[in-house]
Amino acid sequence: MSTKRFNPDVEVAEWTGRQRPYDILKEGTIALIVVSLLVVTLAVLFGSPDDAPVTIRQWSNADPIDFATTAFTELAGASATATYGAPYNHVPATGQSILGVSLENLVGVHIPINTANDFVLIPLAAQTDDRRLTAALSAWRGATPTVQAAWIADYAAHEPTTVARGHLIMRAHHAGPVPVLIASLTQMAQSGALDQALLTNNQRYYSVNYTEPLLFLANGNYFSTLAGNKHLAGNQWGMMNETGNYPGQAWLWLYTFWYQIKPFSTSASGDFMVWALMMLASVIMVLVPFIPGVRSIPRRIKIYRLIWRDHYRHAGR
Amino acid sequence: MSTTAIDRQWTTRVRKRIAGTFPPEKVLPDTQPAYVASWIYVFGVLTLAALALVIATGVALAIMGPTWWHVSGVGHFLNSLHLWSVEVFFFAMVVHLWGKYFMAAWRGGRALTWITGGVTFLTSIATAFTGYLSQTNFDSQWIATQAKDGINATGAGAFFNVLNLGQMLMWHITLLPLAAAALTALHVILVRKRGVVPPFADEPREGGK
Numbered sequence: 001m002s003t004k005r006f007n008p009d010v011e012v013a014e015w016t017g018r019q020r021p022y023d024i025l026k027e028g029t030i031a032l033i034v035v036s037l038l039v040v041t042l043a044v045l046f047g048s049p050d051d052a053p054v055t056i057r058q059w060s061n062a063d064p065i066d067f068a069t070t071a072f073t074e075l076a077g078a079s080a081t082a083t084y085g086a087p088y089n090h091v092p093a094t095g096q097s098i099l100g101v102s103l104e105n106l107v108g109v110h111i112p113i114n115t116a117n118d119f120v121l122i123p124l125a126a127q128t129d130d131r132r133l134t135a136a137l138s139a140w141r142g143a144t145p146t147v148q149a150a151w152i153a154d155y156a157a158h159e160p161t162t163v164a165r166g167h168l169i170m171r172a173h174h175a176g177p178v179p180v181l182i183a184s185l186t187q188m189a190q191s192g193a194l195d196q197a198l199l200t201n202n203q204r205y206y207s208v209n210y211t212e213p214l215l216f217l218a219n220g221n222y223f224s225t226l227a228g229n230k231h232l233a234g235n236q237w238g239m240m241n242e243t244g245n246y247p248g249q250a251w252l253w254l255y256t257f258w259y260q261i262k263p264f265s266t267s268a269s270g271d272f273m274v275w276a277l278m279m280l281a282s283v284i285m286v287l288v289p290f291i292p293g294v295r296s297i298p299r300r301i302k303i304y305r306l307i308w309r310d311h312y313r314h315a316g317r
Numbered sequence: 318m319s320t321t322a323i324d325r326q327w328t329t330r331v332r333k334r335i336a337g338t339f340p341p342e343k344v345l346p347d348t349q350p351a352y353v354a355s356w357i358y359v360f361g362v363l364t365l366a367a368l369a370l371v372i373a374t375g376v377a378l379a380i381m382g383p384t385w386w387h388v389s390g391v392g393h394f395l396n397s398l399h400l401w402s403v404e405v406f407f408f409a410m411v412v413h414l415w416g417k418y419f420m421a422a423w424r425g426g427r428a429l430t431w432i433t434g435g436v437t438f439l440t441s442i443a444t445a446f447t448g449y450l451s452q453t454n455f456d457s458q459w460i461a462t463q464a465k466d467g468i469n470a471t472g473a474g475a476f477f478n479v480l481n482l483g484q485m486l487m488w489h490i491t492l493l494p495l496a497a498a499a500l501t502a503l504h505v506i507l508v509r510k511r512g513v514v515p516p517f518a519d520e521p522r523e524g525g526k
Contacts, residue, residue: 028362042405052455053455249445271466272471
């Protein structure tokens with residue numbers, strides 16, 4: 001006769017002992033009242049944060065040099081978005097990977113973005129009343145990649161560093177149409193037209209997709225500087241914080257924690273590593289009942305004796 | 318129609334199954350085991366109460382649309398209620414989860430109860446995350462641009478675009494809340510079906526006789 005050994009971490013002798021009165025509806029009602037009072041009190045005392053979103057208009061007026069520098073990297077194909085790879089574009093040797101496996105490259109490009117076209121040339125093409133700009137756009141589009149590269153190189157060597165009455169002082173003299181394109185895009189941004197143009201790029205009249213304006217915004221320094229001032233940078237536990245002195249997404253503390261330490265904070269595949277780790281942790285958490293060792297910890301550390309202290313006190317008599 | 322024919326009906330079978338699995342004294346109990354006597358047990362029902370407030374305030378915010386709360390005092394207060402009910406919800410849920418871990422609450426055929434609770438916790442994190450992305454303010458801009466790299470790295474970013482406000486808002490107010498509510502309902506049903514896990518059998522103390 002086989003006798004299966006009782007496993008205290010899996011099995012339990014069902015309770016046949018004493019019962020006590022329990023009014024489940026009364027308990028639920030009291031809980032709802034208590035939580036409601038607590039939430040109303042917290043809302044009255046602390047409210048909720050609501051810092052206004054940053055616009056490209058705001059950025060380009062507050063820091064036109066940073067905007068123009070970023071706009072140039074978009075045109076030159078050198079910005080963070082232009083060199084990102086999947087899911088935005090095909091860029092060799094990109095994509096975070098673990099043991100040579102890159103899931104984002106396996107899935108491929110599903111949100112295609114060409115920063116020169118989508119962030120610079122297409123929005124500018126809508127400015128049809130500017131003959132100088134129209135000529136610059138024609139010159140750019142008619143040039144060979146070699147000529148474009150020469151213009152880019154000259155502009156990169158002489159990027160504007162000063163502004164006079166809101167206008168960039170261009171220093172590049174052999175950059176073909178590039179100075180006109182960047183100056184025009186900066187003026188367009190300062191007027192607020194670029195915010196709307198990026199939102200409706202490649203879309204119909206309505207849009208709720210902010211992918212392009214947000215990527216453009218994130219490629220500059222202005223946005224991240226503002227976030228750093230609001231203690232939201234990645235190395236400031238930014239993913240779980242929110243503006244002001246609010247608890248934010250405190251439940252993301254473990255996810256955010258990994259970003260503060262090596263190798264996650266320095267690896268080019270840090271995001272993928274953190275996600276892999278958190279997926280593993282999540283699976284372990286969900287499957288605790290089936291994992292020997294992990295499921296034994298509660299029985300061994302005996303915190304349950306504190307929870308059921310009345311029960312054990314009675315049992316000990 | 319004969320009695321046998323009635324018994325074979327789908328409706329009759331399902332009703333009998335439900336009545337057998339969930340007799341009224343299990344669904345609305347008026348007693349519980351004597352060992353259920355700790356403050357830790359309160360956090361389960363507090364989580365449910367907070368969830369009810371999260372849903373109620375979320376529905377109220379939805380009536381006037383996603384940007385109304387920026388320009389209305391009433392809207393901002395509703396948003397504050399929504400935020401703090403979420404904070405209380407997570408606080409209560411995390412305490413509940415740790416409490417259940419220390420009780421090894423999966424014992425005695427209650428593994429699925431634990432699993433549904435764990436998956437509800439993860440689903441709630443995703444729901445709250447999409448809520449932060451749907452605020453249409455600086456926080457949502459920053460969180461979206463920061464979070465994209467992690468989600469893109471998993472390959473999911475191609476289909477779950479955190480920079481797409483419309484997609485995140487729809488996930489936040491339909492798909493994820495439905496999933497969280499359904500999982501919560503299943504979790505509560507399992508708790509009512511299996512009951513609260515009994516204590517570990519008392520072990521003789523070291524040195525005891």
